[in-house]
Amino acid sequence: xxxxxxxxxxxxxxxxxxxxxxxxxxxxxxxxxxxxxxxxxxxxxxxxxxxxxxxxxxxxxxxxxxxxxxxxxxxxxxxxxxxxxxxxxxxxxxxxxxxxxxxxxxxxxxxxxxxxxxxxxxxxxxxxxxxxxxxxxxxxxxxxxxxxxxxxxxxxxxxxxxxxxxxxxxxxxxxxxxxxxxxxxxxxxxxxxxxxxxxxxxxxxxxxxxxxxxxxxxxxxxxxxxxxxxxxxxxxxxxxxxxxxxxxxxxxxxxxxxxxxxxxxxxxxxxxxxxxxxxxxxxxxxxxxxxxxxxxxxxxxxxxxxxxxxxxxxxxxxxxxxxxxxxxxxxxxxxxxxxxxxxxxxxxxxxxxxxxxxxxxxxxxxxxxxxxxxxxxxxxxxxxxxxxxxxxxxxxxxxxxxxxxxxxxxxxxxxxxxxxxxxxxxxxxxxxxxxxxxxxxxxxxxxxxxxxxxxxxxxxxxxxxxxxxxxxxxxxxxxxxxxxxxxxxxxxxxxxx
Numbered sequence: 001x002x003x004x005x006x007x008x009x010x011x012x013x014x015x016x017x018x019x020x021x022x023x024x025x026x027x028x029x030x031x032x033x034x035x036x037x038x039x040x041x042x043x044x045x046x047x048x049x050x051x052x053x054x055x056x057x058x059x060x061x062x063x064x065x066x067x068x069x070x071x072x073x074x075x076x077x078x079x080x081x082x083x084x085x086x087x088x089x090x091x092x093x094x095x096x097x098x099x100x101x102x103x104x105x106x107x108x109x110x111x112x113x114x115x116x117x118x119x120x121x122x123x124x125x126x127x128x129x130x131x132x133x134x135x136x137x138x139x140x141x142x143x144x145x146x147x148x149x150x151x152x153x154x155x156x157x158x159x160x161x162x163x164x165x166x167x168x169x170x171x172x173x174x175x176x177x178x179x180x181x182x183x184x185x186x187x188x189x190x191x192x193x194x195x196x197x198x199x200x201x202x203x204x205x206x207x208x209x210x211x212x213x214x215x216x217x218x219x220x221x222x223x224x225x226x227x228x229x230x231x232x233x234x235x236x237x238x239x240x241x242x243x244x245x246x247x248x249x250x251x252x253x254x255x256x257x258x259x260x261x262x263x264x265x266x267x268x269x270x271x272x273x274x275x276x277x278x279x280x281x282x283x284x285x286x287x288x289x290x291x292x293x294x295x296x297x298x299x300x301x302x303x304x305x306x307x308x309x310x311x312x313x314x315x316x317x318x319x320x321x322x323x324x325x326x327x328x329x330x331x332x333x334x335x336x337x338x339x340x341x342x343x344x345x346x347x348x349x350x351x352x353x354x355x356x357x358x359x360x361x362x363x364x365x366x367x368x369x370x371x372x373x374x375x376x377x378x379x380x381x382x383x384x385x386x387x388x389x390x391x392x393x394x395x396x397x398x399x400x401x402x403x404x405x406x407x408x409x410x411x412x413x414x415x416x417x418x419x420x421x422x423x424x425x426x427x428x429x430x431x432x433x434x435x436x437x438x439x440x441x442x443x444x445x446x447x448x449x450x451x452x453x454x455x456x457x458x459x460x461x462x463x464x465x466x467x468x469x470x471x472x473x474x475x476x477x478x479x480x481x482x483x484x485x486x487x488x489x490x491x492x493x494x495x496x497x
Contacts, residue, residue, distance in 0.1 A: 020045060026052045046081055054084045086176030092116075092135045094192065094202040097148040103200050105136045107175045112198045113137030113145070117191045118205065120237045121180075124272070126160065126167065128236075129180040130187055135202070137195070139179075140172040146196035150186050153196060158182040189239045207239040210255035211407040211452050211476050214262055215280035217252065223275050227252075230273035234265055241265060255285065258474065259456065284453050286490065287364045287405040287479050288356030288397075293318040295371075296396025298388040303379075310376035311384030313337070313345055316369040317396035322478065326353050327367045337373040337385070344382035345370055348389025357397045358404055359491045364479070368393070404487050405479040406451050413446040413462065415470035420444040422465045430454035431483075449477055 004012060020040045024031040027048035033040050052058035060082055064071020092105040094114070105114045119131040139145070144155050160180045161168045173179040187193075190204025218227045231243045231254065242255045256262045262279070269275045294317050302309040320327055328349055330342055337345065349370075353363040373388070411432070415423050417439075423446060424434060432450035439445075455474065462470045482490065 023048045023052065023058065026057050050082045053082045054088050086135075092202060094200040097199050097201050105200065105202070108136055109138055109175050111136035111175070112195050113139055113143075114192065114194045114198075114200055114202065115139065115145075116202045116204070117187055117193060118189065120187070120189055122233045122237065122272075126182055128184075129160070129162075129182060130184050131178065131180050132193060133178050134173055134175050136175055138172055138174050144196070145193040146199060147187060147191055147193060148199045148201050149188075149191050152186050154184050154186075154193075156181055156184070188236070205239075208257065208476050209285070210240065210242050210257065211285055211409070212258055212262065213253050213255035213283045213285060215251040215283075216254050216266070216277050219276045219278055223277075226273060227269070227275045227277060230269045230275050233273075234268060238265075251280075253283075254279075257476070260459070285407060286359065286361045286482070288358050288361045288402050289363060289365045289405055290317060290319050290397060290400030290402050292401045294396045294399035294401075296392040296394070296399065298390065298392030298395060300384045300387045300391065308376075308379040309381065309384040309387075310379035311341075311381070311386075311388030312374040313348070313370065313385060313388040313392045314372035315349070315389070315392045315396055316371050317393070317400055318367050319400075320365045320367045322365055324365050324367075326350065326364070329367075329369050331369045331371050332373065336375075337370070338375055338380075341375065341380065341382060341385040342370070344386040345373075345389040348386035349393055351386070352390045352393035352397075356402060357394055358402050358487075359494050361404070363397065363402075364405070368396075404482040404490065406453060406482045408449050408477045408480050409452050409455060409474040410477040411446075411448045411450050411455075411472060411474045413448070413470060413472040415444055415446065415462075415466055417442050417444050419466040419470060420446070423462060423470060426461060426465060430458075450474075452476075 020030065020034065023045060024034045024040075029051075030040060030044060030048040032038075033044060049058060049060060053060060060078060062071060062075050062078055064075060066072060086107040089107075091107065092114075094103050094105060095101060096103060105111070113134075114136045115132045115134045117130050117132045121129045121131065123129050139156060139159070141156055141159055144153050146153050158181070159170050159173060160182060161170050161173070161177075162180055170179065189207075192200060192202045192204075194200050216227075216231075218224050231252070235241050235243045238256075240257050241261070244253055244255075245251070254262055254265060256265065266277055266279060269277060296315045296317060298311075298313045298315075300309055300311040326349075328346055330346075332342065349368055353366065355361075356363045370389075373385075375385075411427070413423055413427070420437070423444075424437075427434060427446070427448050427450060430450050431454050432448045434446060434448045436447045437444055438447075458472070462472060
């Protein structure tokens with residue numbers, strides 16, 4: 001500690017008085033000291049800031065630079081001084097895995113153990129790490145935890161506390177602690193780990209579906225196996241990143257939240273797993289839906305000596321509200337389709353919506369009623385009814401005037417005023433709709449919605465338009481119909497791939 005240079009004394013005193021004034025406007029204890037002209041001590045001021053921060057009425061802002069290690073210790077002290085401890089926040093909420101009844105989990109070292117696995121990470125020195133936060137009870141080495149999602153038990157052999165690049169083995173972690181388990185299997189991000197005698201499902205984090213995909217292949221055949229391992233590890237760590245093999249082309253497809261996301265995945269593959277990969281142009285995750293009510297009929301009748309195949313299903317399909325997904329209702333009466341075949345019919349419906357009739361994209365926001373059918377005493381089977389349901393759905397889609405939906409991104413662009421016109425013009429050229437423009441100092445903040453298909457290369461475009469001074473962020477918003485004049489081009493492009 002050193003004395004404050006004389007030239008800064010006046011500035012610091014003014015800043016301190018301003019801070020006291022702001023806090024006294026919110027906090028009664030600090031206000032009382034100011035009114036009675038008592039000294040506002042650092043302890044009193046800190047307590048006031050903490051109370052109002054926890055009440056979400058005051059937001060402390062701390063200046064500094066992580067790169068130059070300026071203000072970092074002060075920031076860490078402020079986290080301890082002002083942010084709520086686990087005892088200052090309401091109990092976590094979960095539900096009984098069997099009945100769905102709500103359960104509260106109060107923070108208590110003596111309570112029943114309950115924790116949430118919030119991150120998976122492959123550590124080059126330790127192996128697979130599962131980061132978890134303890135909400136109630138304690139966890140020690142040698143204890144057994146239960147995962148209600150998989151109904152599996154796991155024994156904890158090693159607990160680690162990680163601080164920056166330091167790894168410290170610990171014996172026990174308590175309520176409110178964040179630690180890592182080494183070597184646990186059959187776990188994904190968002191799983192609850194709890195006491196087997198008191199199972200509970202905590203609400204997992206919600207992860208949006210991927211909106212962009214690209215084909216990827218290793219530069220050499222020798223790297224094929226290494227690439228598969230690398231992608232599997234990365235997909236385990238990041239719930240918004242998916243990997244799958246395309247049924248038609250056999251290509252390995254990676255899907256994520258944007259171009260930058262997939263670029264970072266490729267960079268990590270090269271740095272951490274030493275796999276160099278080529279990537280094809282990203283493909284958009286389009287969807288299909290229907291626009292009118294329709295009736296679909298599906299029959300599977302095969303007779304080729306011996307036992308044949310017979311299934312007959314009829315469905316009514318109609319558009320559902322946006323983001324409702326698939327809703328199926330069984331309206332069969334009188335046993336015209338035997339009860340034991342209804343699950344097979346529903347399975348066929350669920351499979352049918354994975355591939356639409358326009359471009360083979362998944363079908364969303366459809367309500368389906370199973371309304372009629374027939375069966376054969378000998379030839380009917382679950383497979384026959386499943387196939388008949390798929391045929392009925394395809395027939396219903398064709399009659400329901402299907403349309404193509406494209407993902408729309410919510411874009412926020414921050415740019416100096418002088419480039420606002422160019423940035424807005426560029427967004428309009430990309431079929432974007434600008435919702436609002438805020439002004440903050442000499443900066444313009446543009447809020448817009450833009451089709452993802454038009455955002456490829458956007459980062460490069462705004463750099464050149466603004467001499468590198470604009471920045472943007474985007475997140476998935478919703479799906480909306482593709483303009484009619486673009487549908488044929490999208491479908492033609494898909495057929496040529």
